[in-house]
Amino acid sequence: MIAGNEIYGLMAEFDSDRDILLAARRAQEAGYTRMDACTPHPVEGLADAVGYRKTRVPVIALSGGAIGGAIALLLLYWINVITYPINVGGRPMASWPAFIPPTFELTVLCASLAALFGMLALNRLPQPYHPVFNVPEFERATQDRFFLVIEASDPRFDVEQTRRFLESLNPLGVYDVEP
Amino acid sequence: MIEDVYRVPERVRRVQWTALVVGLVALAICVVYGFLFDHAQFFRSYLLAYVYWLAVSLGCLGMLMLQHLSGGVWGSAIRRLFEAGAATLVLMLLLAVPVALGLDELYTWARPGPSAHPEWLDHVRPYLNVNFVLIRMAGYFVLWIGLAYLLNRWSGALDGSGDPRYSWRMTRISGPGAALCVMSALFFSTDMVMSLEPEWYSTIFGFVFVTDALLEGMALSVAAFALLSESGPLSEVISPLYFLDYGKILLGIIVFWSYVGFSQLLIIWIGNLPHEVVWYVHRSSGGWMWVAMAMLIFMFFLPLLVLLSRSFKRSRRALATLCGLILLMELVRVFWYVEPSFHTDGFYLHWMDVVAPIGIGGVWISAFCWWLRRRPVLPLYLVPRRHPRSVEEIESRIGVAENAER
Numbered sequence: 001m002i003a004g005n006e007i008y009g010l011m012a013e014f015d016s017d018r019d020i021l022l023a024a025r026r027a028q029e030a031g032y033t034r035m036d037a038c039t040p041h042p043v044e045g046l047a048d049a050v051g052y053r054k055t056r057v058p059v060i061a062l063s064g065g066a067i068g069g070a071i072a073l074l075l076l077y078w079i080n081v082i083t084y085p086i087n088v089g090g091r092p093m094a095s096w097p098a099f100i101p102p103t104f105e106l107t108v109l110c111a112s113l114a115a116l117f118g119m120l121a122l123n124r125l126p127q128p129y130h131p132v133f134n135v136p137e138f139e140r141a142t143q144d145r146f147f148l149v150i151e152a153s154d155p156r157f158d159v160e161q162t163r164r165f166l167e168s169l170n171p172l173g174v175y176d177v178e179p
Numbered sequence: 180m181i182e183d184v185y186r187v188p189e190r191v192r193r194v195q196w197t198a199l200v201v202g203l204v205a206l207a208i209c210v211v212y213g214f215l216f217d218h219a220q221f222f223r224s225y226l227l228a229y230v231y232w233l234a235v236s237l238g239c240l241g242m243l244m245l246q247h248l249s250g251g252v253w254g255s256a257i258r259r260l261f262e263a264g265a266a267t268l269v270l271m272l273l274l275a276v277p278v279a280l281g282l283d284e285l286y287t288w289a290r291p292g293p294s295a296h297p298e299w300l301d302h303v304r305p306y307l308n309v310n311f312v313l314i315r316m317a318g319y320f321v322l323w324i325g326l327a328y329l330l331n332r333w334s335g336a337l338d339g340s341g342d343p344r345y346s347w348r349m350t351r352i353s354g355p356g357a358a359l360c361v362m363s364a365l366f367f368s369t370d371m372v373m374s375l376e377p378e379w380y381s382t383i384f385g386f387v388f389v390t391d392a393l394l395e396g397m398a399l400s401v402a403a404f405a406l407l408s409e410s411g412p413l414s415e416v417i418s419p420l421y422f423l424d425y426g427k428i429l430l431g432i433i434v435f436w437s438y439v440g441f442s443q444l445l446i447i448w449i450g451n452l453p454h455e456v457v458w459y460v461h462r463s464s465g466g467w468m469w470v471a472m473a474m475l476i477f478m479f480f481l482p483l484l485v486l487l488s489r490s491f492k493r494s495r496r497a498l499a500t501l502c503g504l505i506l507l508m509e510l511v512r513v514f515w516y517v518e519p520s521f522h523t524d525g526f527y528l529h530w531m532d533v534v535a536p537i538g539i540g541g542v543w544i545s546a547f548c549w550w551l552r553r554r555p556v557l558p559l560y561l562v563p564r565r566h567p568r569s570v571e572e573i574e575s576r577i578g579v580a581e582n583a584e585r
Contacts, residue, residue: 054489062487089451097448100441 008131008179009151010162012171017043020146023169024049027150030165034154038132038147057119064114065107072106073099134178149177185555188411195548202541205534212531222281224531227517228539229278230372231510233271237364238396239264240327244353244360253424256417258558260400262334263550265327270546272320274539282309288377303377312370319363326356338559364389375520379458383443390436395509397432401425402502405495407556416557419493426492437479462515465525470515478508510536
């Protein structure tokens with residue numbers, strides 16, 4: 001038997017989204033905080049059940065959008081008023097309604113790029129190695145099986161007790177995850 | 180009894196009667212004053228009040244059909260409020276009578292005899308004339324009330340029998356119903372609002388109006404739902420997750436609203452043609468620019484920024500407050516559509532512009548509450564498992580089971 005400090009965690013395999021959702025809620029009620037779920041499709045409510053925490057992604061996306069919008073407005077102003085002013089139909093040089101579409105586009109572009117790369121950075125992705133792949137059954141996580149992992153770093157983690165707890169949730173199997 | 184649990188709280192009855200009294204008094208003041216002293220202003224104020232509250236009813240009807248089409252728990256839970264809002268269309272048909280009587284006071288095209296601008300008026304006469312407009316109005320109301328009646332009836336029948344066929348019927352009728360409603364609302368806004376300045380036209384205006392209506396219907400229903408679920412049985416089943424969804428939908432409508440509204444401005448700005456810019460000139464000269472700026476800030480920037488926050492959307496009280504602000508700004512918006520047509524020289528606010536919306540609003544809210552009280556505020560077929568008549572098929576289709584338990 002592997003000792004508690006030599007494994008990454010314990011993994012339980014489930015057959016349906018409903019089962020894993022109930023299991024995750026039970027684990028949350030049992031006081032586990034460091035766990036993760038891997039499912040082939042998004043399961044509504046699962047993020048909350050495995051302890052969704054506020055992330056900094058919204059703030060990163062918002063600042064990215066604000067920077068993009070500011071750059072676009074300044075760029076348009078600089079082009080149309082300072083470097084290359086052209087009188088179009090007698091409108092003012094700083095023709096702000098015409099500035100809005102590029103500003104909008106650049107805001108959205110920068111916000112989404114910031115959200116994407118911010119998310120990747122906060123998740124420490126790309127990550128070529130992860131312990132969960134040591135479990136052969138995990139292959140079906142992208143097909144038809146639902147996995148709940150309770151990590152050994154959880155303060156309530158105890159190999160025997162946690163295994164018994166996971167087995168009580170009626171899984172298809174409980175596996176040790178090697179580090 | 181489960182039926183009793185999902186009745187609206189008793190205080191709704193007080194709201195119903197208070198609103199009715201306030202509304203009737205306000206309407207009576209306007210009618211008496213208008214009849215004795217100021218015909219023209221009465222009809223203008225009444226028109227803006229009428230257009231505003233009709234848009235709320237239409238928005239409820241539109242959202243009702245949208246949620247039938249999209250499915251989802253959010254719509255099933257708030258459905259009864261949309262249904263009640265749509266049912267007020269019967270009242271709005273009755274309240275259309277003063278508008279019909281005041282056509283020649285309101286619209287240049289409805290005035291007999293030669294007008295100041297005969298050359299463009301001749302073009303629009305075959306479409307904009309009193310008889311044809313009244314026929315069209317009758318047609319819109321046949322469609323709207325018909326849809327509101329069927330959707331209310333089938334929803335009630337589903338409560339009684341739990342027969343999933345009713346559920347399918349509601350979905351089936353909502354597709355063509357929504358398309359027809361959008362088209363009729365486009366024509367309605369052209370006839371009643373855009374034709375106040377018949378030399379001006381914009382093909383986007385109808386979509387702006389449709390979005391205004393959806394926003395109003397959604398804001399009123401969400402605010403009412405938040406108030407209803409603050410206490411009593413609803414507070415136990417309606418979790419903050421529902422309001423998170425409503426917040427997201429409101430944000431979506433606001434973004435779409437700003438998109439269509441701005442598209443109209445941009446196209447007219449770029450085109451810069453005299454007969455097109457006149458509408459914006461009337462609405463930005465004098466003090467009207469401040470009204471437009473207030474709408475930009477309080478109907479776009481402020482809601483956009485606060486609705487980005489997840490915790491704001493989850494708070495029913497915060498969301499209800501924002502809905503109140505949106506409803507107030509929508510009234511300002513309809514005021515900004517209507518009143519500058521008559522006061523092109525500068526900002527003008529008559530006290531009846533405030534009292535008339537209160538008048539129609541009081542009667543509207545009273546009818547809304549009356550209809551809400553007649554039935555369980557959560558559809559019985561959505562109360563899963565605990566209810567003998569809940570239907571497995573409907574449950575799985577809308578997937579309400581887990582969320583109601585949360």
